[in-house]
Amino acid sequence: MxxxxxxxxxxxxxxxxxxxxxxxxxxxxxxxxxxxxxxxxxxxxxxxxxxxxxxxxxxxxxxxxxxxxxxxxxxxxxxxxxxxxxxxxxxxxxxxxxxxxxxxxxxxxxxxxxxxxxxxxxxxxxxxxxxxxxxxxxxxxxxxxxxxxxxxxxxxxxxxxxxxxxxxxxxxxxxxxxxxxxxTLNYILFGSLAIVLFILSILLGHMWVLFGMLIILSLITSYIIYKGDKIFLRFNWPYIIIAYSAVILFIFGTNFAYNNIFKQHHRDRFEVLLGLKTxxxxxxxxxxxxxxxxxxxxxxxxxxxxxxxxxxxxxxxxxxxxxxxxxxxxxxxxxxxxxxxxxxxxxxxxxxxxxxxxxxxxxxxxxxxxxxxxxxxxxxxxxxxxxxxxxxxxxxxxxxxxxxxxxxxxxxxxxxxxxxxxxxxx
Incomplete structure (x- = not known):
């Protein structure tokens, strides 16, 4: 031994x-x-x-x-x-x-x-x-x-x-x-969602993505109200407001970062990769x-x-x-x-x-x-x-x-x- x-x-x-x-x-x-x-x-x-x-x-x-x-x-x-x-x-x-x-x-x-x-x-x-x-x-x-x-x-x-x-x-x-x-898997899911929103903001423009996300969140909220889940709304409405605010801040934040923090060659690489330019x-x-x-x-x-x-x-x-x-x-x-x-x-x-x-x-x-x-x-x-x-x-x-x-x-x-x-x- x-x-x-x-x-x-x-x-x-x-x-x-x-x-x-x-x-x-x-x-x-x-x-x-x-x-x-x-x-x-x-x-x-x-x-x-x-x-x-x-x-x-x-x-x-x-x-x-x-x-x-x-x-x-x-x-x-x-x-x-x-x-x-x-x-x-x-x-x-x-x-x-x-x-x-x-x-x-x-x-x-x-x-x-x-x-x-x-x-x-x-x-x-x-x-x-x-x-x-x-x-x-x-x-x-x-x-x-x-x-x-x-x-x-x-x-x-x-x-x-x-x-x-x-x-x-x-x-x-x-x-x-x-x-x-x-x-929790939520970190990876939120990170993946952030990447998707970032890419969509480049492809479609941040205002269209913001408009789409607000519609999706509104539909989810409306469905909860339709189902009559008043207890959920009573105790979780702050989270709904936070969700709306987070989406708005993230999309405007990514748009600001992309146009003001990213250098031109970084933007060019993304746009070439996504097919927006050749x-x-x-x-x-x-x-x-x-x-x-x-x-x-x-x-x-x-x-x-x-x-x-x-x-x-x-x-x-x-x-x-x-x-x-x-x-x-x-x-x-x-x-x-x-x-x-x-x-x-x-x-x-x-x-x-x-x-x-x-x-x-x-x-x-x-x-x-x-x-x-x-x-x-x-x-x-x-x-x-x-x-x-x-x-x-x-x-x-x-x-x-x-x-x-x-x-x-x-x-x-x-x-x-x-x-x-x-x-x-x-």
Missing amino acids: RQERNNIFVGIDWLLVILFIILVSFGWMNIYAASKSNEEFELLNFSTKYGKQSIFILLTIPLIVLILFFNSKFYEKFASILYVISLLSLLGLFIFGKEINGARSWYNFGVLGLQPSEFVKAFTALAVAKLLSDRQYNLKLIKNQVKAFIIIFTPALLITLQPDAGSALIYLAFFFVLNREGL DNKNIGYNSYQSELTISSGGVNGKGFLNGDITKGDFVPEQHTDYIFSTVGEEWGFLGSSIVILLFMLMLYRIIYLSDTHSNKFGRIYGYGVASIFLFHIIVNIGMVIGLLPTVGIPLPFFSYGGSSLWGFTILLFIFIRLDAHKKYDW
């Missing part, structure tokens, strides 16, 4: 490790295809994108060993401290961060840059798991909900201020975790070229390194946020489907292991990991195929970048370490 305790690989889920290796390897192949030029192939050439990614991948090995070295109880005991340190790393950006493309999101260490927001997700998931795993914690209480929201939205706010709204959106994924642990040369160029690149791959794809659109460098930043377009062109519908199936298998495995976890902390952290991965996969692929606006969210293990790769590696392998704990009494 003592020998097993000294073996950091005992009890780990090898299926997740194998899926990790497959996804990272296939991701590197597509980065190579998207960034290859005519120069001679050099695996560890730091001047090329694929060479840098090779080094980033090699550095995940000591990172994984370090994560597995710590006892699983370490992550539960020091979850709060790790979370606070991650927040300090975000705050430090406003003083020491390097501004790139208008956002102060990076620390610059010579040839190496680190983006703290990629690592904060894992430590926020640990902090949420630590909070919710308390036996006395009841998410039905408003004060407990507020505590959870503070933990989740504090890093989201700091990331938004950089500004990096795309990375901040990821924290909405934690609502699935909270719902799984007892938070702009394949400027704001809609990335999405148009990405869709064209994917569709050109057909069913079987053009073959590895045979993507002529990829070779022509027609898709800006194809090796990062738009890497899935390379998959679509060179590997086709079948290859793209296999990638998605591999991701779904990884998510299913994480959720399955979480459900069978005897420790509440490990279970909740597993839900957080699955939710973050799912959010990234849906938003990134949806963006690349033109179903969602461009928000700058990487595809796990595929998009180029050391921070992204290491952030997802930390997220996954902490869960693998926690999962190993349930099999062996450490």
